[in-house]
Amino acid sequence: MEDLIRRYGTGLTAVFCLLVAFWILVLVILPNFAMFEQSFRPYLPVVDIGGPKDVFTMGNYEKILANPVETSWFGIPITIPIHISTFVDTVFFSALVTLMTLILAYPLAYFLAKVANPRSIPTLLLLLFIPMWVSEALRAFAWYIILTFNGPLNALLKALGIIDQGVRWQNGVVTSYDAIVIVLTYCYVLFMLFPIYTAITSLDTNQIEAAEDLGSPWWRTHWRVVIPHAKPGIASGCVMVFMLSAGSLLVPTVVGSTKANWFPQTIYTWFNDALDWNTGAAYSMIFLLVCILFVIVMMRVFKVKLSDIAK
Amino acid sequence: MSRNRAILGQLYFALFILYLLVPLAVMAGAAFNDSKLPTIAPWKGFTWTWFRELWADQTMWGAFLNSILVALAVVALAVPIGTAAAILLNSISGKVRATLYGFMVAPVLAPGLVIGISTVLFWNQLGRSVGADDFFLFGRGLHLSTLGQVSYISAYVMLLVLARLQSFDPGLEEAALDLGANHGQVLRRILLPHLYPAIAASAAIAFFQSMENFNVTLFTKANETTLTVYVFSQVRSGITPKINALAFLLILLTLALALVYEVNRRRRARIEAVREAEARRAEEAMLL
């Protein structure tokens, strides 16, 4: 703080502090606190707010345990509350998306960082950036067109003679979440690519050459030299992709089948259709807690700090 | 061995680009297909119909205008906030810095819907506690969308400006102070000019992030609509290739911007190379 005043004077320092305080307090901390507090209050008409019925309650959280349904996981039939089922599916398939983006992005990140001609890198990166600038809604829409029953994918496969009947991709072939997983992977793969690319760029190429010179096969070089170095980038990419996937409302709504429910859709229903903001807040809290848990697990697994994860 | 690897890498890169671009090409292509459904598979002939329909769509234009207004407001708020935060972080250290940094990047990691819901609840509660429930500023609307977006887009600005600050030599500030400049002059003539590339880049990123924001906007908006929300609602409720026409135009715009950026980058790299060569020549001339 003294350093700040010495460099910029008291007036400017005060301006900087006020701007930051507005951001951190009014836009971040207080809203989250409000959500936390409201999630423990019942949903009431405006006249009753602050009245005798406005008491602290766990009621909103208990709603997630209502409505048991029969479903099956990996062929094992099981009866669980519908929202829990949605929640578990969301977390599981988001993790799957994270894994798939990792598998797709790692080789490319390595190629860009260590194999490709350094002079062409800015152009190659720009080429990758272009799809990212196209809105997520449109990218999801593009896949909606491709996967639709009378769409180009079925037409192509039929023309090639691979299938003779159209496939209802959006209903799913393996699970009802197929389309969601495919499109989320497509939408977020670049969020995995760039952090890993940045991390591998900072690895001294001599280390890779030294490993190979010592007789290490390519896979061992990656396992023992490149991947350990790229860990912060991998962690960062995993957190970003998981958060974006699990929090996506757009993709599941656009390409998902009626049988594939995504947790944000559940929250949106409480919030917008039932107008029960308090239960919406409670579900958001649960969702937020799982997200924080995921970040902590990632930090533990990859042994990195928060500042490594956020860019 | 390493030649093979390079070829394999290039092949993979090409496939990857194809994977990224083909869906976009399919979508753009469907804009010209004379079919009621957005598709390219049964090609029913070339048409400009969908562009004409798009042009006539008042809702789309209203949504477009809303998106731009929100994006401009977000830039106007997030850029000063993020820049101030970066300068602040750059001059402090230790536990305070780590804590502040944590609070600043948390909204980037937080899901958009959480930001949206918490923003709505907070301003609503604030409105109730000052007894102005019905005053429009405390209810849902695009102003809350703006604030919600600012809460995480400021962090992008902060990260970009902070990265640029790493390459700043604080000695330049001291030199300016020593030459008699006051703190305001130091900021305006020395620090900000150094940060301008990062500030400009972050303003562009803030603008596009806001334009394409969906989650925060969906939860915070009232009856107005933004472009992304409009596309979403169109896709949901029976769709015509009008959207494809819109997508085609947006992709074209993106390509144009990318081209301008690339040409500009190459020109600047060339100028810098010429300057450095001149400095080297001057160095050699002096030693002769």
Place this chain on the structure above:
Amino acid sequence: MSAGIDLENVCCDFGTFRAVDNANVSIKPGEFFSFLGPSGCGKTTILRMVSGFIEPTQGAIKIGGKDMRGSRPNQRPTALIFQNLALFPLMPIWENISFGLEVRGVDKATRRKKAEDLLKLVDLPGAADKMVSQLSGGQKQRVAIARALAVEPSVMLLDEPLSALDLKLRQHMRAELRAIQKRTGVTFIYITHDQGEALAMSDRVGVMSQGRIQQIAAPRDIYDNPVNGFVASFVGENNIFEGDISPVADGMASLSGPHGNFRARILPDAQGKALKLYVRPEHTKLSKTAAAENSVEMEVTEVAFEGAFISVHGLASGGKRIQAEVKNDGVTQAPAVGEKVFATFDAARALLLPDANVRG
């Protein structure tokens, strides 16, 4: 226009570390004064205190007789030239030079004129519209000097400005700096760890170690009459002998130790302290026979040809290393490796000195 600087009992603490301990210097107007010492000796701290970036913990700094306490860097009549020069990379050269005038509200035409005049002064005409990245190291140096001169400072403070240049350019810029200083008459305070630089350019030099000023004197005196072992060693090479002191007369004393009995000069205030004998290699002669006094036998272990002279290293009894220089005058013969010779020196050229002046 130029002003004198007085440091009166100046101390500077960083936490428990005392960076500058009780510095007293009086620098005359128009003088070229250097602070010389190894890194961490406190010389940069002194410079930053004079320029106003740090306030002294104790004592007073006066510029032109005026106490500077509480006045900020932009209020002091000083201009600092930074180690890395700190030229503003985004401004063309002329804006760099006239920045100090710009912030004082001088109009553009006057600024431009002043910048061009100064570029002539530092022998860089026609560079006004170039960018910093277009200049060589030496040219940047001149721009930094011009920028500092533009605000017409009474005192110029230079923080090792030549350290980034390569050897040949550095020697060229020494003469240049000295010439500019003479032309402008501004007081220069120069910080360096390079004794050659300090001795070649300065009117007077202050040698520092561990926060204390060890000696303030003209370059010649620093080299020929150092007040302690630290100064003697920092500005040049020495052969050092230890032993017990017994005073003789007329500022001379004798030292008897394991390598023999020697006679050397002793300073009046050094009486009674622990002393060692210091003699420079160029004052150490080699001969086949022992001299009447101050003579040590040694076996030559290394003969290194240095161009202007030949450096001869040898070992005396007990593994004592001795170094001598033989002039390359085409007459004197250097001994061969393995030869036994006598190293001798003139008593008037040898000094009995205490170690450095440090806090006990």
